[in-house]
Amino acid sequence: MSSTTTNALRVRTRPKVGLLFIAPFAVLFLFVLIIPIGYSAYISLFQNKLIGGNAFVGLDNYIKLFNDPQFYDGAIRVVVFTAIQVPIMLLSAIALALAIDSLRLHGTKFFRVIVFLPYAIPAIVSTLMWGFMLGIRYGLIGSLNEAAGTSFDPFAPETTMISIGVMVTWGFTGYNMLIFYAALRAVPRELYEAAAIDGANEFHIVRYIKLPALRGSLVVTVIFSIIGTFQLFNEPNILATLVSNSGITSYYTPNLYAYNLAFTGSQQGYAAALAIVMALFTIAIAYVVQIKGMKNVLNK
Amino acid sequence: MKKRILAAAVATVATLVALTGCTGSSDAPSSAGVPTDKPITLKVWSWDGTVKEAVPGFEKLYPNITVDVINAGSSTDEYTALDNAIQAGSGVPDIAMFEYFSLPLFAIPGKLTDLSQFGAEDIASDYVDAAWGNVTIDGKPYALPSDYGPAALFYNQAVLAEAGVTAPPATWDEFYEAAKKVRALGGDHYITNDSADIFLLLSLIWEGGGRPFTVDGSNVTIDFTDAGTTRAVEYWQKMLDEDLVNTKVSGWSDDWNRGLNEGTIATQIIGSWFTSTLPERAPDAAGDFRIAPLPQWEAGEASGSENGGSAMAIPADAKNKEAAYAFLEYFTHGDGLQPRIDAGAFVPKLSNLDDEEFLATTNEFFGDQKYNEVLAESSKNVATGWQYPPFFGWARTSYEDVSAPLYNSGKGTLADVLETWKQRSIEYGNEQGFTVE
Numbered sequence: 001m002s003s004t005t006t007n008a009l010r011v012r013t014r015p016k017v018g019l020l021f022i023a024p025f026a027v028l029f030l031f032v033l034i035i036p037i038g039y040s041a042y043i044s045l046f047q048n049k050l051i052g053g054n055a056f057v058g059l060d061n062y063i064k065l066f067n068d069p070q071f072y073d074g075a076i077r078v079v080v081f082t083a084i085q086v087p088i089m090l091l092s093a094i095a096l097a098l099a100i101d102s103l104r105l106h107g108t109k110f111f112r113v114i115v116f117l118p119y120a121i122p123a124i125v126s127t128l129m130w131g132f133m134l135g136i137r138y139g140l141i142g143s144l145n146e147a148a149g150t151s152f153d154p155f156a157p158e159t160t161m162i163s164i165g166v167m168v169t170w171g172f173t174g175y176n177m178l179i180f181y182a183a184l185r186a187v188p189r190e191l192y193e194a195a196a197i198d199g200a201n202e203f204h205i206v207r208y209i210k211l212p213a214l215r216g217s218l219v220v221t222v223i224f225s226i227i228g229t230f231q232l233f234n235e236p237n238i239l240a241t242l243v244s245n246s247g248i249t250s251y252y253t254p255n256l257y258a259y260n261l262a263f264t265g266s267q268q269g270y271a272a273a274l275a276i277v278m279a280l281f282t283i284a285i286a287y288v289v290q291i292k293g294m295k296n297v298l299n300k
Numbered sequence: 301m302k303k304r305i306l307a308a309a310v311a312t313v314a315t316l317v318a319l320t321g322c323t324g325s326s327d328a329p330s331s332a333g334v335p336t337d338k339p340i341t342l343k344v345w346s347w348d349g350t351v352k353e354a355v356p357g358f359e360k361l362y363p364n365i366t367v368d369v370i371n372a373g374s375s376t377d378e379y380t381a382l383d384n385a386i387q388a389g390s391g392v393p394d395i396a397m398f399e400y401f402s403l404p405l406f407a408i409p410g411k412l413t414d415l416s417q418f419g420a421e422d423i424a425s426d427y428v429d430a431a432w433g434n435v436t437i438d439g440k441p442y443a444l445p446s447d448y449g450p451a452a453l454f455y456n457q458a459v460l461a462e463a464g465v466t467a468p469p470a471t472w473d474e475f476y477e478a479a480k481k482v483r484a485l486g487g488d489h490y491i492t493n494d495s496a497d498i499f500l501l502l503s504l505i506w507e508g509g510g511r512p513f514t515v516d517g518s519n520v521t522i523d524f525t526d527a528g529t530t531r532a533v534e535y536w537q538k539m540l541d542e543d544l545v546n547t548k549v550s551g552w553s554d555d556w557n558r559g560l561n562e563g564t565i566a567t568q569i570i571g572s573w574f575t576s577t578l579p580e581r582a583p584d585a586a587g588d589f590r591i592a593p594l595p596q597w598e599a600g601e602a603s604g605s606e607n608g609g610s611a612m613a614i615p616a617d618a619k620n621k622e623a624a625y626a627f628l629e630y631f632t633h634g635d636g637l638q639p640r641i642d643a644g645a646f647v648p649k650l651s652n653l654d655d656e657e658f659l660a661t662t663n664e665f666f667g668d669q670k671y672n673e674v675l676a677e678s679s680k681n682v683a684t685g686w687q688y689p690p691f692f693g694w695a696r697t698s699y700e701d702v703s704a705p706l707y708n709s710g711k712g713t714l715a716d717v718l719e720t721w722k723q724r725s726i727e728y729g730n731e732q733g734f735t736v737e
Contacts, residue, residue, distance in 0.1 A: 047731075049731070049732050049733035050405065050408075050409055050690065050691065050732040050733055050734070051408065051409055051518050051732065051733030051734055052733035132554075135554070135555070137549075137554075137555045137558060138554065138555075138558070156708075157704075157708045157709065241552070241553075242553065242554075243553065243555075244495040244548060244549060244550030244553055244555070244707075245495060245547065245548055245550075245704075245707055245708045247704060247708055249700070249701045249704060250697050250698070250700065250701050251701070260697060263376065263380055264376060264693060264694050264697045265694045265697075265728065266380075266383065266694075266732075
């Protein structure tokens with residue numbers, strides 16, 4: 001009899017104790033994630049006019065956004081950027097990880113740190129650095145142009161995005177390389193020996209053992225990279241003041257546009273609608289990548 | 301103990317001053333109604349570093365008042381913070397700093413205190429007319445002018461001389477001729493630079509009598525076709541077309557510093573406050589730069605315009621308005637002005653602009669020229685009747701966007717840019733509850 005009561009008690013109290021354990025996380029999660037997102041969604045339904053105050057406008061902000069050529073301009077720019085920059089960056093990262101993992105290089109530890117180091121430099125600092133380096137009136141490109149008699153400008157409206165791509169690639173290749181390298185280290189060495197005994201050469205090992213081992217981390221890095229590039233903000237924001245005639249407008253990327261809408265146009269509701277739409281878009285793409293990527297992994 | 305008695309005595313004197321103020325003496329209108337019996341802390345938001353110089357003198361005058369000067373960010377940062385404080389209903393400062401063009405943004409929606417209740421109009425004639433015009437919105441004063449930026453021509457005498465220009469251009473025609481001579485020096489030599497600088501274009505329009513913005517309450521009219529505007533726009537278009545202006549260098553960039561320093565940018569059409577920052581930007585050009593009045597549209601005219609400047613206002617939600625006005629008047633008009641001027645402030649109050657010591661100021665960097673004589677004269681010559689649309693802060697950013705194709709790759713004309721800008725402004729202004737056409 002008594003044992004049934006204790007059992008009943010245990011059943012009843014267990015969830016409560018569990019709740020207590022997740023409380024620190026849940027509270028933080030609620031305040032830094034759920035509430036801000038909810039609040040954004042809420043204010044995206046309002047328009048705060050300079051004259052006339054705050055008014056509920058329903059989905060007007062969203063309708064306006066889908067008819068806003070400036071929004072599409074920025075959104076298309078980051079999608080194109082993502083489609084080009086992410087593959088280049090991830091392929092370089094894979095190549096570097098394979099090189100380090102090949103055990104045929106000297107000083108790999110040093111090399112690993114050097115490649116990873118740019119990731120530790122804040123985007124603001126690295127953008128300033130690259131801005132000075134690529135500026136045509138000073139620094140490297142300026143001197144190269146002078147020496148070669150050319151007039152190549154990395155920050156012309158047509159080339160600015162490429163320069164930003166170089167900066168982002170420089171900053172994040174090392175980070176992705178570490179993820180890939182960790183995945184490669186997890187492969188049991190015996191597999192390579194077995195493969196070698198079976199007559200596999202280095203290329204075969206890469207093709208049939210190492211690359212498949214990278215699939216899982218590839219999904220993760222693709223998702224991280226997409227999220228990162230869709231949120232492109234620091235680089236164009238700093239370059240806009242650093243160099244003139246770079247072609248960077250106030251709506252150059254969706255995040256920059258949202259920032260300028262909220263802080264120079266006091267259109268917080270509209271900016272919130274933009275943020276929500278971009279978030280949904282990013283989630284949708286990340287989800288597709290995950291589903292497809294994971295299916296491949298499972299099939300394997 | 302001794303200190304406390306002294307404080308009490310000063311407080312009594314202050315009360316007496318306040319009483320005389322009440323009985324109608326116009327010498328101390330600011331003291332009227334300032335409570336002296338309870339401790340008050342005034343919060344002042346200012347990114348003008350000279351304001352704090354006025355605090356010790358004021359606190360001596362009003363021992364019960366403590367003044368706390370806070371830098372809550374410059375320009376837009378401060379306005380955002382202020383708007384947030386107003387919306388939240390707490391943390392609103394007693395005095396806040398505004399660039400002249402941003403005053404209507406807060407005054408028109410009723411976020412600032414109408415200062416006529418403190419008799420601010422009585423001191424109107426002590427200021428440069430145009431400066432007072434800046435703080436008057438719909439006929440009421442909403443701020444006191446605290447800093448001024450009459451546009452002037454900063455020119456590198458050595459470079460102009462090298463190009464064969466011996467006197468600073470007095471008219472825009474002369475400026476055009478001088479620009480061609482400077483350009484003939486070859487290389488990257490330009491008379492000046494302009495990369496979508498709206499204040500530069502507006503100061504030309506303003507000086508020549510163009511008034512593109514008309515504001516009446518929440519009704520705003522934008523028109524870039526009046527005679528003064530058209531003349532300035534056509535002139536600047538000619539300068540751009542003939543490659544007489546460097547459009548590759550924007551203000552405040554490192555390119556700009558370098559151009560000023562090595563002399564490839566020979567002049568700047570800019571506000572008087574440039575005196576404080578040019579020496580550190582162009583150390584190698586020390587002794588070469590001089591300051592001249594803005595070139596005129598017709599020889600013999602004496603017109604001018606503004607490029608920058610700021611005012612101080614009391615938010616409508618401020619708690620200690622009487623005390624706030626007392627301090628406001630003290631540091632923008634009264635005895636608190638001198639310590640600020642000594643620290644480098646340029647205040648559009650006539651008596652200060654005529655002050656001999658002020659006029660005699662020299663700086664080796666400017667070849668010991670008594671440049672304040674030029675700047676004081678320029679201040680008085682600023683043409684009146686100029687208005688900024690209340691959403692100018694937004695419009696400024698929008699201008700950079702719409703003018704980018706022109707400045708980046710020479711697409712379109714300045715007139716097209718202004719037309720697009722006008723359409724965007726109309727759209728934005730109407731969305732924000734104004735009536736814009």
